[in-house]
Amino acid sequence: MTLTTHDYVRKSFSVEAIQVTEENMADVAEWCGGKVLTASHQPDNGVSSRPRMFIKVHVPNARSPRQTTAFVSDWILKSGQSFKIYTEKAFRSTFQDPYTDQDLVCLVEQKVRSAMAAQDVATYYSEGSDGTSVVASQTAKDIVKLLAA
Secondary structure, three states, X not given: OOOOOOOXXXXXXXXXXXXXXXXXXXXXXXXXXXXXXXEOOOOOOOOOOOXXXXXXXXXXXXXXXXXXXXXXXXXXXXXXXXXXXXXXXXXXXXXXXXXXXXXXXXXXXXXXXXXHHHHHHHHHOOOOOHHHHHHHHHHHHHHHHHHHO
């Protein structure tokens, strides 16, 4: 029997995410409905270190206590109504910003070129500035949307 396989790409999805810092811990806990707690860490050498603050988050179907515990530098993600915790390393290997700086430059350039072409047409037909004000306004709105993404 001969099998023919095909390549598939996992569908992407977006999430809201914030990295936990010492400065934002209380606000992040409020955002995700968590609670700021303190744990003392007992390393293998038996010497107790200073207590570490963390956010205890309700995570449906968590497989371990660590999946419900967000320390400084961890990321808390919201997808739909659920939250999930990622370490810095796991977050960076799984997620990326929607656009790189180069992507934004290309998209803005396309908008500007389109506006310039509309200006050329308006000038050719002697429409003056009235004919381009709508294009300029829409182009500005489009660029703001790109930058906000």
